[in-house]
Amino acid sequence: MGLATWQKINVEANSPYPVFLGVPLEELGEYLSSQIEEVEHILIITNQAVAELYSERLKQGLLDYRVNLLTVPAGEMEKSLERLSQLTTAALRCGVDRKTLVIALGGGVIGDLAGFFASVFMRGIRLIQVPTTLLAQVDSSIGGKVAVNHPAGKNILGSFYPPLAVWTDFTTLESLPWSEVENGLAESIKHALIADLDLFEFFENQEENIKQRNPSIWQEMVTRSSAVKVRTVSQDEQEHGVRALLNLGHSFGHALETEMNYHGVTHGQGVSIGIVAAAFLASAKGLMTLAEVDRIKHLLSIYGLPTTIKGQDPQALLQRMKTDKKNQGGRKILILPQGIGRTVISKDCTDSEILAAWIQVIS
Template sequence: MNLPEEIEVAAKQSYPVYLGAALEELGDYLQSLPDKIQHILVISHKKVSDLYLERLVKGLEDYRVDLLTVPEGEEEKSLERLSRLTTAALDCGADRKTLVIALGGGVIGDLAGFFASAFMRGIRFLQVPTTLLAQVDSSIGGKVAVNHPAGKNILGAFYPPLAVWTDFSTLNSLPWNEVENGLAESIKHALIDDEDLFAFFETQADSIRQRDPAIWREMVTRSTSIKIRIVSQDEREQGIRRLLNLGHTFGHALETEMNYRGVTHGQGVSIGIVAASYLANAKGSLTLTEVERIKQLLQRYDLPTSIQKQDPQTLLRRMQTDKKNQGGRKILVLPQGIGQAVVSEDCTDEEILAAWHKIIVENN
């Protein structure tokens, strides 16, 4: 088999990320593993499995394959859904030698990965990301989780996959709102680590919106490489990896408050990036000109930079349950110019409220 481009994620349990892989060739990779597999559980959404399962199983003829589908939506990342998956897996005869394949976007990757981490104290799983968000971000780094009413991803684990198998062709079917989710994360990567990539998003906006294959491949590869490099330096999020949370503390509070309806993850991150940028400006690490440059880029891709009719005090309370907080202090990531970011542990509630007020509007 001619393997696609491979980048290793250096970790306690290292694993490869294959870029430009073909769904049909996954079976060849599995055959190369020293510990043989007999049973595979594919966890996916019905829409995704309708599009891609046939291609995937072409390379899995030597295995017993069962499909478990879950409804779409962030709210499906729940303990109730985890329990239903467990019952369905047992009905399929799953055991400690079963391999879980997460076929889909970020919700599927999180849910299937957390299921694999807990089922019979942990079974193998493999990420097959089919959305831009999953390919550039959520499939890499070993984080798996489900939500709790108190907050997003409160229940989770670090559980690396066997591999990440990225087929760029799955991006062709994505509606633009799904593309937006991935673009928000990719722009975040550029903002925290690569000013040249930020400029790439500015100059190549028309080609990206027209889905130019070569430009998309470059965009995914460069964004993925940033995530891999950062995760490889800090697997357990004790240092530099915390920078990847830019926009997420604000965004997760908004998603939780809205019960994951009316705002997608990418939209929440986009709004959160702008809120963090205003906060950075107030603390002197970002100019207003840079804040406007960030807003203009997000708007160029139809990503929101404000939100309607939310209560800043309520959102501030939501931020109190963020898992990144320490000792009652809110830990936030702030841009420091374009292409750099810093972890801030000294943001006051008054400063955070002022940032919320900057991005909350009464009417469009």
């Protein structure tokens, strides 16, 4: 294929880097040898299922390097300080040093955990993100956010640590179960709600093609959704302003995930329910119509994403939102849709308004 013909979008920020789209795993080594200096040792961090599917393909292009592969168990619970400590011990046994390059091969959990490891190991070593899930390809691998969880909340311990590159091979999506596809669709639909009405209509019009995994439609979906993330991150790398809009649905969703201890609800499901709660809150504040809320609910529903959750205590969920990273001076800062294709940062949401939004999505 060759470096000159690889499709890419550049993240133009303080630490710029390319997001490559539709590039084979086997060709990452060619990029490293031509663009990244002083690499002798590579540490691939992944989980067992992804390793079995894709590690050999990735290593085909890395024959010129000393390569170690470390696997961690799957699941959001693995984003912990305990797992980070175990990963550090294993890395030291592999001879990882300041010149080592880390490759995060996997979905959002691996990207967050391996990225946070790279950001703190010996005060920071180089990182390449190789996302293998739809969620990671359209969202979590782009933007340099890395983190682990804390009992008080999701992603409480983290940093901004941009990779040297994001390497996206669309063929890794072929193995995804639909439950994993849903996680990515929630983030992609979120991107459409934030900044791209045409993309929202694309999801409405391409239901069958997306469900049937039409390759050209999936490629367009990933590319257009990634472009929203890249544009936003390029304007505000460290979330001092407009980047916060990418958190639409996440204040509600993260509270739900934490309250349920990451069992019984996936990240995408939490975001989907969170988007609906934010939409109800936006409607109550006059930012959108109930017809638009219904349109959002319908789109999420046709892709199998939930719009309600059973058996939760709205007061407990409200309490969980106190640890949201966007909060300032005790005030809850929320991202709300303003119609479809536009969002705003709201700093004046009262607890009673947020509680009413939670009640709308608890069945």
